[in-house]
Structures are given as C-alpha cells and as structure tokens.
Amino acid sequence: MDSYDASESTPRQSTSLRPEDYFIGATFLQKRLESVRKQTSFIPTPPRRKIPHCSQLQEDVDPQKVAFLLHKQWTLYSLTPLYKFSYSNLKEYSRLLNAFIVAEKQKGLAVEVGEDFNVKVIFSTVLGIKGTQRDPEAFLVQILSKSQLPSENREGKVLWTGWFCCIFGDSLLETVSEDFTCLPLFLANGAESNTAIIGTWFQKTFDCYFSPLAINAFNLSWMAAMWTACKMDHYVATTEFLWSVPCSPQSLDISYAIHPEDAKAIWDSVHKTPGEVTQEEVDLFMDCLYSHFHRHFKIHLSATRLVRVSTSVASAHTDGKIKILCHKYLIGVLAHLTELAIFQIE
Amino acid sequence: MSVLRPLDKLPSLNTATILLVGTEDALLQQLVDSMLKEDCTSELKVHLAKSLPLPSSVNPPRIDLIVFVVNLHSKYSLQNTEESLHHVDASFFLGKVCFLATGAGRESHCSIHQHTVVKLVHTYQSPLLYCDLEVEGFQATMAQRLVRMLQMCDGHVPGVSALNLLSLLRSSEGPSLEDM
Numbered sequence: 001m002d003s004y005d006a007s008e009s010t011p012r013q014s015t016s017l018r019p020e021d022y023f024i025g026a027t028f029l030q031k032r033l034e035s036v037r038k039q040t041s042f043i044p045t046p047p048r049r050k051i052p053h054c055s056q057l058q059e060d061v062d063p064q065k066v067a068f069l070l071h072k073q074w075t076l077y078s079l080t081p082l083y084k085f086s087y088s089n090l091k092e093y094s095r096l097l098n099a100f101i102v103a104e105k106q107k108g109l110a111v112e113v114g115e116d117f118n119v120k121v122i123f124s125t126v127l128g129i130k131g132t133q134r135d136p137e138a139f140l141v142q143i144l145s146k147s148q149l150p151s152e153n154r155e156g157k158v159l160w161t162g163w164f165c166c167i168f169g170d171s172l173l174e175t176v177s178e179d180f181t182c183l184p185l186f187l188a189n190g191a192e193s194n195t196a197i198i199g200t201w202f203q204k205t206f207d208c209y210f211s212p213l214a215i216n217a218f219n220l221s222w223m224a225a226m227w228t229a230c231k232m233d234h235y236v237a238t239t240e241f242l243w244s245v246p247c248s249p250q251s252l253d254i255s256y257a258i259h260p261e262d263a264k265a266i267w268d269s270v271h272k273t274p275g276e277v278t279q280e281e282v283d284l285f286m287d288c289l290y291s292h293f294h295r296h297f298k299i300h301l302s303a304t305r306l307v308r309v310s311t312s313v314a315s316a317h318t319d320g321k322i323k324i325l326c327h328k329y330l331i332g333v334l335a336h337l338t339e340l341a342i343f344q345i346e
Numbered sequence: 347m348s349v350l351r352p353l354d355k356l357p358s359l360n361t362a363t364i365l366l367v368g369t370e371d372a373l374l375q376q377l378v379d380s381m382l383k384e385d386c387t388s389e390l391k392v393h394l395a396k397s398l399p400l401p402s403s404v405n406p407p408r409i410d411l412i413v414f415v416v417n418l419h420s421k422y423s424l425q426n427t428e429e430s431l432h433h434v435d436a437s438f439f440l441g442k443v444c445f446l447a448t449g450a451g452r453e454s455h456c457s458i459h460q461h462t463v464v465k466l467v468h469t470y471q472s473p474l475l476y477c478d479l480e481v482e483g484f485q486a487t488m489a490q491r492l493v494r495m496l497q498m499c500d501g502h503v504p505g506v507s508a509l510n511l512l513s514l515l516r517s518s519e520g521p522s523l524e525d526m
Binding site for chain 1: 369419420421422423425453454455456457458459462
C-alpha cells in the first residue's frame, strides 16, 4: 500500500528481518528517499520517522578544511534553485560581485563608519559537503578586506562568509530541470548589510529567492533529541535549553542546563528502535525534562515555547541561528537543516 | 459525576449550551465575547472550562456542543485536551464534539506538529476547525460558525441534526492507514 518504487525494498509490513538491511549504506539513500517522498506527498505532513543520524562524513572531507565552518554562528536562509549557475565561472562571479559590492557601497546604501572600500570577493568550492553524489558541490563566498600594506598576510581579514550547500536534497533535485542548481541551504556569518548586498546580487543574477529560515519549537525539540543521541567521546559543553514564557508585558526566559551525560542517559532510556529516531521518542525525551522541571518548580514547560537548544554537537536558536561544534556530525546537522530549508521552499 | 453524558439532563426550553474546553484563557474569553454578540434564535449559554472533569461545584445544564481548543504553540494544551477527552462519554462524539486548533498561522511558534492533532481528531471521529483566535477577523468568523453549529446540534434548525452535520464536516482524507 506504500508507494515503494525502489526495486530492492519491500513493503513495511513484511517480516522484521528486512529492517536490518536498511541500515547498510546502499539502501540508506532509498530509505531516506522514501521518507522524504512520503513527507511531500502527504497533506498535512506527518511527524517524520527520522533515519539514522550517525555520522555520514564522506571520506574526502578534510577536517582541517571544514574547521572554519565550526564554532561560528551562522544565520540560516533557504534558497530557491539557482538558474544557470556554473561552477566553472567562479572567477567571473567573484569579479562581478566585487564590482557590485563596490558600487553599492559607493552609493551609500550600506554605509558603515570607517568602512574600507578595498574588498576582495572570493568564490570557492568546498569539497565533500554533500550527502550523496547527486548533491551539488557546496560553494563558499568570502569577502576579504584587501590590506594596503604589502605585508605577509596578503589575504587580509575575512569580513563576511557565506556558503551554500545541499545535503540529501533529492526531493528538490528530482523536481527541477537541468538548468537549475539546487543549493537550498545558505549560511551567513558577518555583517547583515553584506548579507543583504550579496543576497541582492544573487537574486538578480540567478533569479533565486532567499528567505530567512526560522526553526520552530517542534523542530528544535527534534534537534535536541537527535543531538543528544549522538555518541561523543567527550562533551565540550553542557546541554542547555531556553524557553520563552509568553506573558505580558515582557516575556520571561527560562533556562535549563543539564549535564550532557545525564541527557544521554535519559535518551538511552527512551530510545527503542536502533538507528532511528521516532516522534514518540522525541516526545518522551522532552516530557522527561518537562516533568522533572514541573516536579521541582511547578511550572509547565510544555506551555512555553522552546527557543534555544545547545548541545555539544551544535546549538540552534529559533531565529535561524546555528553554531556547529562537532565536525563528526557536521553532515548530519546540515542534512536536517537542508530538509527544513527544502520544506520551507516547497 | 466525572463523565459528561449528552442525554443525562432534561433539555431546557429554548436554550443552547456550549462548553469550551481549553487552557488559553484570554483567547477563549475573547471568543466567548464574540459569540455572545451573535444573533441566536435561542438563548445562548456559554461555559468555559480549563479541563474536564468539571469541578463538582459546577452544575451545568445539558450541554449541546463541546469544543476542545488546542493551541498549536503549546504542548501543554494538547496534553490537557487528551486528558479531558477521557471524561466525555462516547455518545457525545456523534456530532456534539468539535476540535478547534489555533495558532497555525505562526508556523515559527508551533510546538506541535499539525499531524499529531489531526491524528487525535481522527481517532475521535470529529471535525477539526482551524482558526487563529488571535486575529480578530478570524475570531469573529469562527464565533459565527460555532453559533451556527450549536444551533444545529441542539435541534433548533429543522431538518438537520448533529449527526447529519458530522457526516458533512468530517473530511474523508484522514492520516494514512499505516500511521494509525
């Protein structure tokens, strides 16, 4: 009864022997495809049955190369497919964007006191940040200040960084034609004015559309559960949650910090299906936290809104800000965010 | 008594009683005010409750329609609704219960997935209405709609009964069978 088109997968009702096969690399993609397909063909969308979040780091990702992506706060945007974007024209794009930025700044549209007009724009690809071979390569845009002095650091300071990526974006890739490049997730770090200028240039050049990606409380609780479930050798940060209590005149914030090992212990006690995270487990995990809090403080956290989740893997804020701390789970976190971005585009 | 039954009290002459159950006091109060402004051929009585069972001190007349209000921004309201549903007799669900989901407009504030509510409502075979009670225009329309539904449920509209209305309102497309 399920629309299982894949040749080697069998209907879900068949014996429990088959599910083990799902966790082999080859059929991982199939299962992912099915879950994403089921989401989009269903109105209203059901609570997702998440696939294994374990690290999917491709062999060719060099931890050194992606180190600059970690420990920085990124603002998230979702981006519609780019029309006639070509990876071979990156130098050309750098030049055009550079000219555009200089023109915009001279127009006085983005005036910052003491701004150095000598900026350099660099486009580069980031290899390995993709989920499957079909995903387009991630690419990076950096604005560097050109230093006037002929000193060793010819490159200058990085003023703004933005990168585009697509992890497991199959549901989107299938729907667009050849001329489009799908990179639905855009992450920016740096001055908001620069983000706006870059955004305008991309929108004009490639006929795409940026929109800020907000993460609602439902998705944040999923992230909390999935990141707590990640196996870590050592924890670098405590697990922290922040809730916003809707009350007038000003909203109150409640912050709740747990030792990461305790959080993992709670997760292990609710986690039943190996390799998969289900809606019930996420709800149970959050309910454990809520009931513990209620027992001590008689406050129903479930009536408040979760705005921030911070774990050793990553931290996310409801306004669409994310900081990734662990390179092992970089792809997993990006995959989830790509899914949210695609959902927003659709 | 702890369980609400639809037919255990005698109907009062020319009155229609609606019970609104939900945790969002301010929103419900505004909805009630809008409803009381509506034209109703019979006398309209509105009861508000945070949850069921109703406290023993309260003795409401026969209730014609129960509306459970779920706020999609708050998991607590969903849990509260689920617990209250246990205190309603099964015969109420033949058209005299309806669910109202509020807060779907602000997607960024949603703590519950819409599907969870849809599944709950489907289990109870009752209609689900969506309305952003925070927006005045929608609230006024919903108040009108609820008053009309109430009139049908309490028999003041000739030729239409609560069960008729239920079969018209229930959407044929529920959650896929495998999720049930």
